[in-house]
Structures are given as C-alpha cells and as structure tokens.
Amino acid sequence: MVLDPCVYLPDEIKVDGSEGGLLTFTKCCLPDNKLYNILEHIYFAENATVNVWEISAMGRQSTQESSSITETHYVVGRRGKTDGGTLTLGRYYALDGSLGAQVFLDVTRPHVVFICGKRGYGKSYSIGVLLEEICRLKDVVRERLGVIVVDTLGVFWTMHFPNVAEKTQLARGGSEPQGFPVRLLVPMKTVAEFRQQSIDAVSFSLRVASVSAAHWCHLFGVKSTDPISITLSRAVLSMQARSDCFSIHDLVVRIQQDDRASDLVKTAAENFLAVADSWKIFNAKGLAVTDLVKRGVVSILDLSSLPSQPLKDVVVSLISEAIFEAQVQARRAYEEEKVGLMTETAGLPLVWLAVDEAQVFIPRDHDTLSKEVLLTEWMRQGRQPGLSLILATQRPSALEPEVLSHADIIVCHRLTAQEDIDMLGLVRPTYMRGDIAESIKKMGDEKGVALLVDDTSESVHVIKVRPRMSRHGGGEPEIIL
Ligand SMILES: Nc1ncnc2c1ncn2[C@@H]1O[C@H](COP(=O)(O)OP(=O)(O)OP(=O)(O)O)[C@@H](O)[C@H]1O
Ligand SMILES: [Mg+2]
Numbered sequence: 001m002v003l004d005p006c007v008y009l010p011d012e013i014k015v016d017g018s019e020g021g022l023l024t025f026t027k028c029c030l031p032d033n034k035l036y037n038i039l040e041h042i043y044f045a046e047n048a049t050v051n052v053w054e055i056s057a058m059g060r061q062s063t064q065e066s067s068s069i070t071e072t073h074y075v076v077g078r079r080g081k082t083d084g085g086t087l088t089l090g091r092y093y094a095l096d097g098s099l100g101a102q103v104f105l106d107v108t109r110p111h112v113v114f115i116c117g118k119r120g121y122g123k124s125y126s127i128g129v130l131l132e133e134i135c136r137l138k139d140v141v142r143e144r145l146g147v148i149v150v151d152t153l154g155v156f157w158t159m160h161f162p163n164v165a166e167k168t169q170l171a172r173g174g175s176e177p178q179g180f181p182v183r184l185l186v187p188m189k190t191v192a193e194f195r196q197q198s199i200d201a202v203s204f205s206l207r208v209a210s211v212s213a214a215h216w217c218h219l220f221g222v223k224s225t226d227p228i229s230i231t232l233s234r235a236v237l238s239m240q241a242r243s244d245c246f247s248i249h250d251l252v253v254r255i256q257q258d259d260r261a262s263d264l265v266k267t268a269a270e271n272f273l274a275v276a277d278s279w280k281i282f283n284a285k286g287l288a289v290t291d292l293v294k295r296g297v298v299s300i301l302d303l304s305s306l307p308s309q310p311l312k313d314v315v316v317s318l319i320s321e322a323i324f325e326a327q328v329q330a331r332r333a334y335e336e337e338k339v340g341l342m343t344e345t346a347g348l349p350l351v352w353l354a355v356d357e358a359q360v361f362i363p364r365d366h367d368t369l370s371k372e373v374l375l376t377e378w379m380r381q382g383r384q385p386g387l388s389l390i391l392a393t394q395r396p397s398a399l400e401p402e403v404l405s406h407a408d409i410i411v412c413h414r415l416t417a418q419e420d421i422d423m424l425g426l427v428r429p430t431y432m433r434g435d436i437a438e439s440i441k442k443m444g445d446e447k448g449v450a451l452l453v454d455d456t457s458e459s460v461h462v463i464k465v466r467p468r469m470s471r472h473g474g475g476e477p478e479i480i481l
Contacts, residue, residue: 074461076454077409078106085141087133089126093449093464095442103452103463105409107134107145110350110383112406115392115450116420117413122448123392124155124474126411126465127354130390131159131298134352135180139296146293148323149354150316150361154304157184158473160199169467178469183299185292188280190305204301206318207286208251209244213237215314218369220272228268231261235269247284248277279307281315289326292319295349309360316361317369323351324377327385350386353378358391359398371400379406396423410453411465415440432460 075086085108092100105113113130115123127149134147149156162177163170170176185204186194194201213233214224222229235254239246255261255269276282293299301319303312330349336342355361361370378387379402391407393399397419404410404427415421421437432453439460443449448465 074101075104075106076452077111077456078108079456084108085137087130087137088466089129089133089452090448090463090465093443093446093462095444095462097444097446099464103461105130105133106456107137107141107350107352107388110386110388111408112379112382112388112403113390113409113411114404114407115390115411115413116396116415116424117394117450118415118417118420119394120447120476121413121445122450122465123394123413124153124356125448125468125472126413126450127356127390127392128156128159128468128470128472129465131156131182131354132180132469134298135182143296144349145352146295146349147298147352147354148293148319149298149300150356151300151302152304152312152357152360153474154302155356155472155474156182156300157194157199157302158471159298159300160184161471163468163471165471166467170469173466175467175469180298180470183294183297184302185287185299186302187305190302201302204287204292205283205285206281206315207245208248208282208284209240209246210286210318210322211236211282211314215318215369216272216276219276219308219310219314221310222272227261227265228272231255231258231265231269232272234258234260245284248273248282250284279311281306281311289319289322293323293326293349293351313361313368313370316355317373320353320370320373320378323353324373324382324385324387327351327387331385348386350388352388352390354390354392356392357394358403359393359395362391362400362403364398364400375400375402379403396420399423401426408455410451412440412451412453413447413449414443414445 076089078086085106086104087107089103089105091102094100105111115126117123131147131149134142134145137145151157159180159182161179164177167177184194184199184201186201188203188205191201191203213229213236216232216236217224217226217229220228224233232255235251235258239251239254252270252273255266255273258266261269292301301315303315306312306315327348333342334348355374361368362374363371374389378389382389391399391403395417396404396415397417401423404423410424412424415424421440424440425436436451439451439462443451443462446464448467450463450465452461452463454461
C-alpha cells in the first residue's frame with residue numbers, strides 16, 4: 001500500500017487485513033505543515049495501529065520545505081540543530097527485522113540515559129557503543145567531555161582490542177573492527193597484570209583524608225553507635241582537623257593514643273584498618289579529580305578486583321562526590337568568565353559517568369553511600385554543573401524509582417519480568433500512546449534491539465544498536481562441544 005505523497009495524514013491509520021502489511025511512505029505532509037521525507041518501510045503486525053507521532057519521528061529533522069528527498073537524521077535528546085556532537089547509536093528497526101535510517105544521540109548537553117533489559121540482551125554492549133562513539137568524536141567536541149565508566153565486572157577494558165568476531169556484521173554497516181585508546185584505571189594490585197598484556201593501566205587510589213567516619217563504618221559493617229565506630233570517628237575527625245594528607249598508619253597511631261577507648265576496641269579498629277590498608281586502595285595523596293576525569297578521554301575505572309561490594313560503594317560515592325564538587329566550582333568559574341570577572345577558562349567540561357549494574361549502587365530497598373550522591377547531587381542538581389549519567393540495570397524494579405523520573409533517554413532492551421515491565425509502565429510518558437508491555441513484546445527477542453523513549457522530542461522508537469567495533473568483554477562464555 002503506497003500512500004499519496006503530500007496528503008495530510010489522519011491522526012491514526014488502521015492497517016486492514018489480518019496479515020498486516022508493508023506501508024511505504026515516500027513523502028507526506030504532517031499536521032504541522034512541514035514536509036517530512038520518510039524513507040522507511042514500516043511493517044505493521046496484524047491490525048496494528050500507527051500514530052502520526054510514530055511516523056513523524058521516523059522522518060524527524062528532515063524539515064526542509066522543499067520536496068527533494070533528503071536522508072533522515074534523528075538525534076535523540078536534541079531539539080533543532082542537527083550537526084556535530086552526536087553519537088551513532090544504531091538504526092531504526094522495523095518489526096520484520098529490517099533496518100532503517102540511523103539514530104544518533106546528543107552529547108552537547110547533559111542527559112540521564114537509562115538502559116535496561118533482561119540478562120544478555122545488550123545493556124553493557126550498548127554502553128560500549130556509546131563509549132566507542134565518544135572516542136570517535138571530533139577533537140573539538142571530545143575535548144569538552146570527560147568520561148568515566150564504573151566497571152564492576154571488568155567488561156570494558158577489552159575496548160583496547162578490535163571486534164574481529166563481528167567483522168561481517170560491521171562490514172554490512174560500512175565499518176570495520178577497531179580498538180580504542182581508553183584509559184584504564186585499576187587498583188594498584190592489578191596494574192602489573194594489565195601491563196603484562198601490554199595495556200598501560202594507571203593505578204588509582206583514594207585519599208585517606210577524604211574518607212569520612214561514616215565511610216569507614218560502612219566499609220567494615222559496624223553501626224555508628226558501636227564503640228569501634230565511635231573510636232574510629234574520633235580518630236578520623238581529629239586527623240582531618242589537623243591535615244588533609246595523612247595515611248592509614250597515621251590513623252592507627254591516633255587510635256593507639258586514644259585513652260578513652262578500651263584496648264579491645266582499639267585492637268578491633270586497628271585490625272579493620274590493617275585489612276583496608278592491604279587493599280592498596282587508600283593512601284595519603286590519592287588520585288586527584290583532575291587525574292580521574294581527563295578531558296577528551298574515556299577512563300574505565302575497573303573495580304572488578306575489589307573484594308567487597310561496600311568497598312565498591314565507597315569508591316563510587318567518593319569519586320562521584322569529588323567530581324560533583326569540582327564541576328560546581330568549574331561552573332562558577334565559567335559564569336565568572338562569562339560576566340567578565342575572570343580571564344578565559346578552558347570552558348566547562350561536560351562529565352559523563354556510566355554505571356553498569358546500577359541497581360547495586362542505587363537500590364530501591366536500602367540506602368547506600370553512592371545512592372545519596374548520585375541521586376541528590378548528580379540527578380537532582382547535575383544539569384547545571386554539566387553532569388550526565390548512563391545507568392544500566394537488569395532490574396528496573398530493583399532500582400530506586402526516582403531514577404526513572406530523571407531519565408530523559410530510556411533504552412529498553414527485551415524485558416520479560418512483569419514487575420520490571422510494570423515499573424517502566426509507571427513512568428510511561430504521556431506522549432506514548434499504547435501499552436509499554438505491548439511495545440516491548442512486539443520488539444521480539446533479537447539482541448541489541450531496544451525501545452527508545454526520548455523525552456526531548458517526546459517520541460518513542462524501536463532501534464537496533466549498531467555492532468561494536470571493539471571487543472565486547474561481556475559475552476557469554478561457551479563450552480565448545
Ligand atoms: N547491538 C547488538 N548487536 C549484536 N549483538 C549484540 C548487541 N547487543 C548485545 N549483543 C549480544 O548479546 C550479548 C550479551 O550482551 P550484553 O553483555 O550487553 O548483555 P547484558 O544485557 O549486559 O547482560 P547482563 O545483564 O548479563 O550483564 C553480547 O555478547 C552480544 O553477543
Ligand atoms: Mg552487562
């Protein structure tokens with residue numbers, strides 16, 4: 001069925017026939033009187049309805065008033081201008097499996113990108129695609145970005161290597177396997193392992209003076225009212241009052257001098273600190289934020305070798321807090337420069353933090369140290385200081401519900417658990433007609449396919465994320481028989 005060009009489409013088109021059909025739109029005039037060239041073939045399943053918003057989204061940004069056919073260029077998270085500062089996310093995906101025009105994602109302003117989907121359907125892979133695309137940006141744009149990835153499972157360091165396994169799929173899209181020079185930050189203990197593989201890993205550490213008594217208590221699993229916590233708090237506060245540069249050994253000496261604590265409590269506190277020292281993560285100097293987030297560089301913070309979840313939580317809360325504070329300062333300097341109170345600065349960098357397995361750090365049912373920072377600072381106040389987040393989870397229902405209300409871009413891979421679908425259904429945007437569960441079901445089970453909800457253009461699409469150019473470290477291990 002071919003629609004006449006330049007007709008006003010009705011609000012809804014019902015496809016007749018029990019087998020559905022293939023609609024081919026060449027040109028059509030939508031109710032806003034703009035001419036959209038729609039190059040897609042859209043396949044509709046049995047008795048499906050298609051709404052004008054869905055069609056207009058397919059042809060978004062081809063806003064010329066002329067009748068010439070131009071390539072569609074849709075940028076998620078952006079209104080208006082089309083060029084520069086975009087990441088190629090993938091292509092529109094028709095329900096018959098065919099691919100349409102490319103879909104891009106904006107990086108010229110802050111966003112909260114929420115990626116979800118059941119196990120093995122492409123969340124980490126999609127994060128990897130976004131990271132590759134950041135590496136591929138023109139220098140002038142990339143230099144304005146600082147990117148840090150919290151990698152709890154050690155799946156992103158493989159970005160150094162080309163994705164030879166998917167060479168054929170890449171060739172179909174006109175690209176080829178390629179490794180990327182991402183910067184790998186690892187605990188001191190694992191630096192040597194990476195260097196043996198000729199990967200230039202940098203050791204990262206946290207400054208002891210930035211670790212509060214609450215952080216230590218969380219790390220050791222002791223209540224704040226426990227005598228060990230009280231002794232530790234006294235030592236931490238007294239050391240912090242004297243200096244911003246002290247070691248774990250200095251803390252131990254301070255505890256030994258504490259005549260208000262019993263020997264038993266002192267020994268327990270010292271033992272905890274000895275264990276913390278053995279992780280080689282804390283030292284007197286620690287890595288400065290400027291070394292942690294580098295302009296124009298994608299830094300992977302590989303936490304996979306850390307021995308406990310509370311330790312990972314402490315690391316994420318400390319680094320995200322430090323970045324937030326640095327960005328607030330940078331924003332102030334930027335505004336002072338704008339009103340002539342300060343000489344030229346390097347401009348406000350836009351910082352992106354990607355957190356895979358986000359439910360671990362921002363859970364629904366209990367508090368964590370990183371949840372406090374990411375929710376109250378990054379999500380609620382992060383737009384002005386230029387902070388963006390990419391959060392991925394298998395279980396939207398296990399994540400703090402407020403996260404979804406902050407997300408302006410949702411990439412939903414296949415989901416089947418009813419409570420997870422219901423969770424997404426709760427935030428179903430008003431512009432989304434139809435049922436989210438139905439839309440997810442229609443996507444099928446192809447890996448990499450996702451429902452994309454874009455709050456900026458208030459539209460919903462089905463896309464297939466492009467193949468990775470660099471090796472994905474999160475594939476399933478297989479027993480070859
Ligand atoms: N866009 C894509 N194109 C092609 N293959 C893909 C795509 N996305 C995912 N896959 C395939 O699916 C596999 C699993 O993807 P990924 O590691 O991203 O899963 P996940 O959703 O992060 O799972 P988990 O929740 O277990 O971490 C990949 O190794 C890859 O083979
Ligand atoms: Mg994953």
